[in-house]
Amino acid sequence: MALEQGFVAAGITSPESLGDLPYGWVADVKELKRPAEELSEVKSVIILVLHAWDRVFGLQIDSPNWKGYGFHSPEEDIEGYYMSYMISMSKALPIVSYLRENGFKAQLSTTIPLKTTGKACGLGQTGKNTLLVNPTYGPRLGLMAILTSAELETDTPFTDDLCGECTRCIDACPTEALTPYNIDIQRCLTYAVENPGKTDLPSDVRELEAKLITRPTKNSFIECYICAEVCPVGEDKAKKYRR
Numbered sequence: 740m741a742l743e744q745g746f747v748a749a750g751i752t753s754p755e756s757l758g759d760l761p762y763g764w765v766a767d768v769k770e771l772k773r774p775a776e777e778l779s780e781v782k783s784v785i786i787l788v789l790h791a792w793d794r795v796f797g798l799q800i801d802s803p804n805w806k807g808y809g810f811h812s813p814e815e816d817i818e819g820y821y822m823s824y825m826i827s828m829s830k831a832l833p834i835v836s837y838l839r840e841n842g843f844k845a846q847l848s849t850t851i852p853l854k855t856t857g858k859a860c861g862l863g864q865t866g867k868n869t870l871l872v873n874p875t876y877g878p879r880l881g882l883m884a885i886l887t888s889a890e891l892e893t894d895t896p897f898t899d900d901l902c903g904e905c906t907r908c909i910d911a912c913p914t915e916a917l918t919p920y921n922i923d924i925q926r927c928l929t930y931a932v933e934n935p936g937k938t939d940l941p942s943d944v945r946e947l948e949a950k951l952i953t954r955p956t957k958n959s960f961i962e963c964y965i966c967a968e969v970c971p972v973g974e975d976k977a978k979k980y981r982r
């Protein structure tokens with residue numbers, strides 16, 4: 740059903756396999772939760788993979804008062820909309836409905852750690868850019884989870900190494916935010932652009948943000964995608980669609 744909806748892959752794991760993942764706040768961006776904190780009856784976690792082959796999948800719209808997640812004030816600003824999530828949600832909802840029609844509880848989640856859950860679902864490996872790298876599509880992925888009370892057959896976790904000696908993502912990052920399998924979040928252009936109100940970010944990062952981030956309108960921007968775009972894994976699949 741996921742393939743029929745337009746996802747390129749899907750995988751299943753059990754909540755027990757996600758016991759020791761990193762939960763809690765990630766640098767003021769998001770509070771990552773355990774599947775059972777969101778759905779107490781959860782028996783299976785499904786990860787759906789959208790092929791995000793163009794950087795416009797990272798288009799985001801923020802209201803004029805938006806200063807960043809750490810400053811969020813519901814009275815003053817509406818929450819940002821992120822293209823990849825919007826597309827994934829519309830494709831995933833029929834699967835949620837199908838599970839519910841069959842008597843199971845089911846709901847979407849973007850709050851569990853999606854990359855590491857994807858790895859547990861056999862969908863790929865953690866790359867040197869810290870993203871989930873799928874053997875066919877590389878890191879150009881939009882991830883979405885469905886938590887359900889249905890007890891489904893689980894997939895085998897991914898264990899292959901896809902990066903080898905390659906360091907393209909590390910070399911290409913304009914702010915030098917990456918070291919192998921690690922990111923300095925304060926140097927990531929995406930963190931900078933999503934947090935315009937943060938005054939303590941390195942000044943060279945703010946300068947590069949002004950130079951490199953595309954802003955289609957005053958209230959929108961396209962998130963930096965360089966560390967995903969340069970990855971040789973799945974490059975052929977992305978190029979196939981491009982002009």
Ligand code: B12
Nearest residue numbers: 768797849852853868870871878880881882920927929962
């Ligand atoms: C917080 C967040 C950010 C933050 C912090 C990034 C980060 N790496 O944590 C900021 C704002 C910087 C960010 C930026 C981006 N993000 Co973001 N982000 C998230 C979010 C909400 C949580 C990420 C998370 O779990 N962080 C926790 C830390 C601890 O995880 P980690 O860095 O991966 O560290 C683990 C591994 O690296 C591993 N590890 C550490 N060392 C080693 C060593 C070895 C050898 C190995 C194997 C593993 C390993 O262990 C660590 C702990 O488990 C997710 C959505 C979600 N709910 O999961 C999206 C998400 C990860 N982001 C995504 C994307 C696409 C991006 C951007 C490309 C921007 C864009 N265009 O959309 C950039 C890429 C920057 C980068 N290289 O990470 C996608 C990733 C798709 C994919 N292929 O994996 C997600 C899943 C959103 C989505 N729905 O699709 N993001």
